[in-house]
Amino acid sequence: MVEIITEFVVNEEARGRFELMFGPGGAWSRLFGGAPGFRGITLLRDAQARRRYLMVEVWDAEARRAEALADRAAELAALDAGLADCCEARADLGAFTMLAQAAVRPLRGGS
Numbered sequence: 001m002v003e004i005i006t007e008f009v010v011n012e013e014a015r016g017r018f019e020l021m022f023g024p025g026g027a028w029s030r031l032f033g034g035a036p037g038f039r040g041i042t043l044l045r046d047a048q049a050r051r052r053y054l055m056v057e058v059w060d061a062e063a064r065r066a067e068a069l070a071d072r073a074a075e076l077a078a079l080d081a082g083l084a085d086c087c088e089a090r091a092d093l094g095a096f097t098m099l100a101q102a103a104v105r106p107l108r109g110g111s
Helices: 012-022 027-032 062-071 073-084
Strands: 002-010 038-045 052-059 087-096
Touching: 002 012, 002 062, 012 027, 012 038, 012 052, 012 073, 027 038, 027 073, 038 062, 052 062, 062 073, 073 087
Parallel strands: none
Antiparallel strands: 002 052, 002 087, 038 052
């Protein structure tokens, strides 16, 4: 699996609209929801800089994402046009693969 991470800096007055577009069940999820290989999306907001967001897309493979982007080019262009007026900056941070999955184990009582 691969995780595609994109950073956005959103205009203050557009934060609500942006969160609706990219949050759970938003336009981005609906656009790719039926695409082969799409596993989901997570939207994170910076706790300190509240206009800064990270969007994490999870795909089976980068090739699956490329196919989905090509297949939905017109819809994606419309979504990007709506995004242009609410974002101050956008940076594609890259595609990442998980090397190991950490398991959190509860501490045992008694010292």
